[in-house]
Amino acid sequence: MAARAMWKGVIRFEDVEVPVKLYSAVQDQAVHFRLLHEKDMEPVKQQMVHPDTGKVVDADEVRRAYQTDDGDLVMLDDEELAELEPEASRDIEVTRFLDTDVITHQWYDRPYYLGPDGDAGAYFALAEALRKKGREGVVRWVMRKKEYVGALRAHGDHLILMTLRRKGEVVPASALKAPGGRALDKREVNMAMQLVSALEEDELDLAAFRDEYRDRVVELVTAKAEGKVVKFPEPPAKQTEESLEKMLAASLKAAKKRRASG
Amino acid sequence: MAEHEEDDVGPRSFWSGTITFGLVSIPVELFPGSRSQRVSLRMVAPDGTPLVRRYFCPKEEKALEWDEIVRGYEIEKDTYVVVTDDELMKLAPEKTRDIDLRQFVDVAQLDPMHFERAYYLTPGGNSTKAYRLLAATMEQTGRAGIATFVMRGKEYLIAILAENGILRAETMRFADEVRSVEDVELPAAEKPGATRVRAMEKAIAALSESALDESELEDRSAEKLLELVARKERSGKDVVAAPAGEAAPASEGIIDLMEVLKRSLQGTAGGTAKRAARRDAEGAGREKAASPSKTGRKSPKSNGNAAAKSDARAGGKSSPTAGGKSGRKSGGKAAPPTREGAKWSKSHLRAQSKDELYEQAKKLNIEGRSSMTKDELVDALSNA
Numbered sequence: 001m002a003a004r005a006m007w008k009g010v011i012r013f014e015d016v017e018v019p020v021k022l023y024s025a026v027q028d029q030a031v032h033f034r035l036l037h038e039k040d041m042e043p044v045k046q047q048m049v050h051p052d053t054g055k056v057v058d059a060d061e062v063r064r065a066y067q068t069d070d071g072d073l074v075m076l077d078d079e080e081l082a083e084l085e086p087e088a089s090r091d092i093e094v095t096r097f098l099d100t101d102v103i104t105h106q107w108y109d110r111p112y113y114l115g116p117d118g119d120a121g122a123y124f125a126l127a128e129a130l131r132k133k134g135r136e137g138v139v140r141w142v143m144r145k146k147e148y149v150g151a152l153r154a155h156g157d158h159l160i161l162m163t164l165r166r167k168g169e170v171v172p173a174s175a176l177k178a179p180g181g182r183a184l185d186k187r188e189v190n191m192a193m194q195l196v197s198a199l200e201e202d203e204l205d206l207a208a209f210r211d212e213y214r215d216r217v218v219e220l221v222t223a224k225a226e227g228k229v230v231k232f233p234e235p236p237a238k239q240t241e242e243s244l245e246k247m248l249a250a251s252l253k254a255a256k257k258r259r260a261s262g
Numbered sequence: 263m264a265e266h267e268e269d270d271v272g273p274r275s276f277w278s279g280t281i282t283f284g285l286v287s288i289p290v291e292l293f294p295g296s297r298s299q300r301v302s303l304r305m306v307a308p309d310g311t312p313l314v315r316r317y318f319c320p321k322e323e324k325a326l327e328w329d330e331i332v333r334g335y336e337i338e339k340d341t342y343v344v345v346t347d348d349e350l351m352k353l354a355p356e357k358t359r360d361i362d363l364r365q366f367v368d369v370a371q372l373d374p375m376h377f378e379r380a381y382y383l384t385p386g387g388n389s390t391k392a393y394r395l396l397a398a399t400m401e402q403t404g405r406a407g408i409a410t411f412v413m414r415g416k417e418y419l420i421a422i423l424a425e426n427g428i429l430r431a432e433t434m435r436f437a438d439e440v441r442s443v444e445d446v447e448l449p450a451a452e453k454p455g456a457t458r459v460r461a462m463e464k465a466i467a468a469l470s471e472s473a474l475d476e477s478e479l480e481d482r483s484a485e486k487l488l489e490l491v492a493r494k495e496r497s498g499k500d501v502v503a504a505p506a507g508e509a510a511p512a513s514e515g516i517i518d519l520m521e522v523l524k525r526s527l528q529g530t531a532g533g534t535a536k537r538a539a540r541r542d543a544e545g546a547g548r549e550k551a552a553s554p555s556k557t558g559r560k561s562p563k564s565n566g567n568a569a570a571k572s573d574a575r576a577g578g579k580s581s582p583t584a585g586g587k588s589g590r591k592s593g594g595k596a597a598p599p600t601r602e603g604a605k606w607s608k609s610h611l612r613a614q615s616k617d618e619l620y621e622q623a624k625k626l627n628i629e630g631r632s633s634m635t636k637d638e639l640v641d642a643l644s645n646a
Contacts, residue, residue: 003441003445003446003447013465013466013469014465014468014469015465016461016462016465023441023446023448024441025375025440025441025446026435026439026440026441027438027439027440027441027445028439029436029438029439030416031335032335032336033333033334033335033345034333034334034335034336034342035317035331035332035333035334036331036332036333036334036342036344037319037321037322037326037330037331038330038331038332038344039319039330040319040321040322041334041342042319042320042321043320043334043342044317044318044319044320044326044331045317045318045320046315046316046317046318046642047315047316047318048305048313048314048315048316049313049314049315049316049325050307050311050313051311051312051313051314052311054325056316056318057307057313061307061308062305062306062307062313063305063306063307063308063310064303064304064305064306065303065304065305065306065310065312065502066301066303066304066487066491067304067637068491068495070504071504072495072501072502072503072504073304073306073310073312073501073502073504074491074494074495074500074501074502075306075310075500075501075502076303076490076491076494076500077500080490083490084483084486084487084490085483086482086483094469095469095478096469096470096471096475096478097466097467097469097470097471098470098471098472098473098474099472102472102473102474103474105372105374105377105380105432106295106296106380106430106432107479108374108377111374111375111440113441113443113446113448115446115448115449116449120449120452121452121454121455121458122458124451124452124453124454125454125455125458125459125461125462126462127451127454128454128459128462129459129462129463129466130466132459132463133463133466133467133470135466135470137466137469138474138478140478146483147481147482147483149478149479153374155374155375155443156443156451157450157451158443158448158451160375162374164479165296165298165479166298166299166300166479166480166481166484167476167477167479167480167481168299168476168516169296169297169298169299169516170295170296170380171295171296171297171382171516171519171520171523173425173426173428173430174426175520176382176426176428176520176523176524176527177524177527177528178394178397178426178427178428178527179384179385179390179393179394179427179428179527179528179529180390180528181389181390181391181394182391184391184394184395184398188395189395189398189399192283192395192396192398192399193399193402193403195283195284196366196399196400196403196405196407197366197403199284199363199364199365199366200365200366200367200405201365201366201367202367203367203371204365204367204371204372204408206373206376206419206434206436206437207437207438209408209410209419209436209437210436211410211417211419211436212354212357212410212417213353213354213357213412213416213417214417216353216354217335217345217350217353220345220349220350220353221335221337221343221345222337224343224344224345225337225343230349232349232352232353232355233352233353233354233355233356234355235355235356235359236355236356236359236360242285244286244391244392244395247284247285247286248284248285248286250284250285251283251284251285251286252284254284254285255284
């Protein structure tokens with residue numbers, strides 16, 4: 001089934017125009033629960049209630065307010081809220097291009113795929129140029145009455161948009177100081193490096209990591225539905241603590257053995 | 263109010279446990295590496311009174327107390343299986359305690375599409391040696407460790423990276439949570455004309471810079487909102503004074519987070535006594551959060567007493583962590599690790615972005631979530 005585009009826009013910079021379609025790159029796999037009234041197993045509904053009267057306030061009477069640092073509430077009416085909405089636009093405006101390692105992944109929020117919307121030549125030329133140059137664009141666009149900032153990147157032969165966190169939202173590692181202590185023992189560092197390389201894989205296969213917890217939730221629910229007795233896994237025993245060096249040596253031995261037999 | 267009391271301590275660790283590296287255990291605490299600064303609005307009555315969200319039974323048309331509500335999974339239309347928090351917590355006891363680093367890869371192998379959120383890891387025990395050893399090793403080799411662990415009722419796939427001597431856990435989307443180019447059915451690549459590519463390269467070069475200007479990442483809509491609010495405040499129109507006795511919402515800016523991270527990384531928080539005190543507060547906070555009588559807040563019945571009723575209990579082992587219910591309020595690991603999943607405290611929730619809260623609300627199927635403000639999402643989730 002072909003995915004449906006969620007939005008259409010035009011990438012613009014200098015005299016370049018690349019019309020694109022935007023697709024969500026993330027798909028939800030979560031287990032969903034509902035809140036139920038225990039007595040009759042009815043899914044509950046939510047309503048806003050006035051705390052003084054206990055009466056339900058209908059949705060069309062509910063107003064929005066901004067709470068200031070002093071706790072005061074500044075009420076905003078619909079017209080004012082409408083004015084705050086960013087101007088609708090189809091433009092994906094590139095403000096600058098950067099080397100792809102300038103914006104670290106700590107800024108990344110959510111990825112979207114871009115597909116060509118008409119001029120496929122321009123689309124693939126942009127993807128190729130970005131890849132060859134090792135650059136990504138800093139972009140801004142308005143989608144569904146919301147303003148986004150993002151990174152326009154090549155992903156293989158295609159283009160993606162990665163939404164970014166906002167100014168001042170990320171704590172960079174450079175702003176922090178590493179924990180201190182006595183200099184590390186060279187032998188221990190050596191052993192730790194060997195252990196890392198013993199556990200190293202050349203290719204990362206993310207599919208090998210499953211959300212087992214999700215699987216277990218589904219198993220639990222199925223078992224309960226069938227009236228089966230549910231068995232919970234045993235918590236692991238706590239390991240005894242030995243010296244760091246001894247533990248590293250033992251780990252290294254175990255890792256090498258596993259590698260030799262596997 | 264209890265939640266403000268909690269907030270006074272500032273951002274606290276989301277999770278504490280150990281990283282297992284071979285047979286070496288490294289106690290760590292996990293803190294968010296970013297904080298949403300998005301502005302959110304509250305829902306108020308026409309007279310300006312902040313409204314509260316209540317759950318109603320549609321059949322009986324009456325407001326429900328928390329101890330009348332359970333969590334259900336829909337196995338077929340209109341048929342639900344009740345699942346308690348206690349059962350969910352017992353599903354993966356090993357993963358709520360340990361991050362088991364069994365695989366290392368070159369950092370360059372990590373696909374940007376999978377990165378979700380960054381957390382900092384700080385040394386959790388008295389010694390920083392093993393922590394520093396792992397950080398140094400990973401930084402020197404340019405490797406990331408891949409693992410999964412469970413935090414607050416959800417399993418996370420993470421890449422552990424070291425930068426600047428500090429360990430960071432980046433949550434990654436699971437393989438099946440990211441669609442492929444084939445899933446989306448993007449058209450196969452066409453070889454673009456060389457002239458066109460050159461023209462693009464030239465245009466890119468013309469607009470290239472060496473550094474990011476963070477002002478480009480400003481939230482302009484939020485700025486517009488704040489300007490409007492300031493204007494209205496000056497005019498005094500539509501301004502409702504804070505109810506007497508109600509504290510202002512604790513602001514938890516990025517500065518607070520940075521301070522806490524700095525303290526936690528240095529281990530001492532200005533002296534061991536202070537650190538222990540913080541730990542105490544943390545333990546007490548958790549106990550408080552888990553016990554409705556102390557917060558005055560109703561806590562969902564699924565938190566503990568429901569388990570006694572649940573038929574599944576018969577087959578379950580007794581609580582894996584002795585003392586899980588008795589109040590251990592101090593000591594290194596104040597609360598048993600499984601306690602982590604027990605309650606989503608408001609300060610923990612508030613530290614997340616609205617989008618993240620929304621995702622969680624979606625997972626829990628909280629109704630009306632799309633029209634909720636951040637505060638409302640926090641309220642709804644802390645009770646869910």
